Amino acid sequence: MDDLLTIAGKAYSSRLLVGTGKYKDFTETREAVVASGAQIVTVAIRRTNIGQDPKAPSLLDALPPSEFTYLPNTAGCYSADEAVRTLRLARELLDDHRLVKLEVLGDPHTLFPNMPETLKAAETLVKEGFEVMVYCSDDPIQAKMLEDIGCVAVMPLASLIGSGMGVLNPWNVQLVRDAVKVPVLLDAGVGTASDAAIAMELGCDGVLMNTAIALAKDPVKMAGAMKKGVEAGREAFLAGRMPRKFYTASPSSPTTGMIGS
Numbered sequence: 001m002d003d004l005l006t007i008a009g010k011a012y013s014s015r016l017l018v019g020t021g022k023y024k025d026f027t028e029t030r031e032a033v034v035a036s037g038a039q040i041v042t043v044a045i046r047r048t049n050i051g052q053d054p055k056a057p058s059l060l061d062a063l064p065p066s067e068f069t070y071l072p073n074t075a076g077c078y079s080a081d082e083a084v085r086t087l088r089l090a091r092e093l094l095d096d097h098r099l100v101k102l103e104v105l106g107d108p109h110t111l112f113p114n115m116p117e118t119l120k121a122a123e124t125l126v127k128e129g130f131e132v133m134v135y136c137s138d139d140p141i142q143a144k145m146l147e148d149i150g151c152v153a154v155m156p157l158a159s160l161i162g163s164g165m166g167v168l169n170p171w172n173v174q175l176v177r178d179a180v181k182v183p184v185l186l187d188a189g190v191g192t193a194s195d196a197a198i199a200m201e202l203g204c205d206g207v208l209m210n211t212a213i214a215l216a217k218d219p220v221k222m223a224g225a226m227k228k229g230v231e232a233g234r235e236a237f238l239a240g241r242m243p244r245k246f247y248t249a250s251p252s253s254p255t256t257g258m259i260g261s
Contacts, residue, residue, distance in 0.1 A: 003234070003238070005183065005205055005206050006183070007040075007099070007131075007133070007152055007153055007183055008098075008099055008131040008152040008153075010069070012039045012040060012069070013039070014036075014037045014038050014039045014040075014227075014230075015200070015205065015206040015207065015230050015231075015234060016036055016037060016038045016196070016206065016207055016208075016209075016226060016227055016230045017038055017040040017041070017042060017071065017185065017206060017207070017208040017209075018032070018033055018036050018038040018040075018041055018042070018208070018209060018210060018213060018223070018226075019041070019042050019043075019044075019208070019209065019210025019211075019213075019214070020033070020041050020042065020043050020044075020048060020059055020063065020210070021043075021044055021047060021048065021075075021210055021214065022210060022211060022214035022215060023214050023219065026057055026059060026061070026062035026063075027062070028219060028220070029059070029062055029063070030062045030063060031219075031220045032213055032214070032219045032220050032222075032223040033063060033068070033223070035220045035221075035223040035224045035227070036213065036223035036224070036226055036227050037227045038068075038227075039068060039069055040068070040069045040070075040071050041063055041068045041069070041070060041071065042070075042071040042072070042073050042101050042208065042210070043059060043070060043071070043072055043073065044073055044074075044075035044076065045072050045073065045074065045086050045087070045089060045090045045093075046074075046075065046076045046077070046086060047075065047076065050070075050072075050093055050094070051093045052093065065094070069099065070094055070097060070099075071099060071100065071101045071133065072086075072087060072090035072093075072094065072097065072100050072101070073100070073101035073102075073103055073135075074086045074087060074100075074101070074102055074103050074104065074121075075103060076105070077103065077104055077105065078104065078105050078106075078107075078108075078114070078117075079104065079114075079117055080104060080117040080118075080120040080121035080124065081121075082104075083102055083103070083104050083117075083121045084121050084124050084125060087100045087102070087125060087130060088128075091130075098129060098130050098131045099130075099131045099133070099152075100125070100130050100131065100132060100133065101132075101133045101134070101135065101155070101208075102118065102121055102122055102125060102132050102133070102134045102135065102151075103118070103134070103135035104117040104118045104121055110160055111160060111161040111162070111188075112137070112157075112160065113135055113136055113137055113157070115136065115137055115139070115142050118134060118135075118136060118146075119142070119145060119146065119149065122134055122146055122149050122150075122151055123149050126149055126150035126151065131152045132150070132151045132152060133151065133152060133153040133154075133155060133185070134146050134151045134153070134154055134155060135155045135157065135187050135188070136154055136155060136156055136157075137156065137157065138156040138157060138158075138169055138172035138173055138175075138176055139156075139172070139176070140172070140175040140176045140178070140179035140180075141179070143156065143176045143179055143180050143184075144179045144180055146180075147180045147181065147182050151182065152182060152183075153182050153183040153184070153185055153205075154176065154180055154182060154183075154184055154185075155184075155185045155186070155187035155208060156172070156173060156176050156184065156186065156187065157186075157187055157188040157189055158173070158186050158187070158188060158189035158190060158195065158199060159188065159189030160188065160189060161188040161189070161211075162188075162211040163188075163189050163191075164189065164190070164191030164192075164211065164212060165189050165191065166189060166190065166191055166192075166194075166195040166198070167186070167189070167195060167198050167199055167202070168189070170198070170202055173186065173199070173202050173204065174202055174203065177202065177203045177204065183205035183206065184203075184204050184205050185204060185205055185206040185207060185208055186199040186202075186204045186206075186207045186208070187207075187208045188208075190207060190209040190212045190226075191212050192212065192222075192225070192229075193222075193225040193226055193228060193229030194229065195212075195229075196209070196226050196229035196230045196233060197229040197230070197232050197233035197236070198233065199233065200229075200230055200232075200233025200234045200236070200237055201233045201236050201237050201241070202237075203237055206230070207226075207230055209226065212226065213226060
């Protein structure tokens with residue numbers, strides 16, 4: 001419990017954040033979230049009912065805010081104005097909730113972030129008192145700009161949302177990590193537990209995922225695997241890996257004091 005993730009002044013024991021979309025029903029959503037050990041759950045305000053429709057089942061019943069920290073997001077927004085309006089709605093629905101995930105998409109095919117609009121929305125939201133975690137490109141310069149605006153965490157993509165391609169540019173992820181002091185959470189592209197472990201070994205403070213769990217053949221079992229992957233990667237990072245030695249063999253056992261020498 002010594003190694004906690006702190007975001008916007010609140011500490012969490014889990015470094016895995018999970019989404020709540022794409023499951024077959026809210027029962028499966030809850031089972032997977034519980035198996036993941038996640039304490040922060042993100043919800044697409046434009047796609048998931050959290051009170052917008054009082055006659056329909058609500059995610060709030062399956063995952064009560066008393067048990068989980070909600071992270072409303074702006075999935076499906078393609079402009080700063082759209083994103084800001086969506087998060088203002090989330091604040092009203094969740095009783096003045098301020099911790100949010102900003103994502104402003106560039107196009108519906110790649111779902112790559114539109115960084116000029118993202119920066120514009122972030123500036124407005126921070127001024128309005130939101131605690132903004134932000135989906136962004138793996139660009140250390142823009143990550144630093146977001147930190148300077150006042151965002152509480154930056155969330156560079158590993159690869160395209162929902163692609164399951166894993167960490168395609170580990171060098172840029174490390175550059176982002178080194179460029180900012182706020183938490184860096186890898187977002188988008190994780191496909192399996194080894195991807196999560198790699199992200200944590202690179203020094204990320206956490207990982208956010210949805211599709212990799214929700215679309216697995218067994219989402220609950222995969223959620224448990226992701227929990228272990230994040231934990232193993234974090235421990236490996238803290239332990240400090242041995243240096244890579246190309247073309248240099250090194251015996252694993254001592255070479256002094258051998259029998260017969």
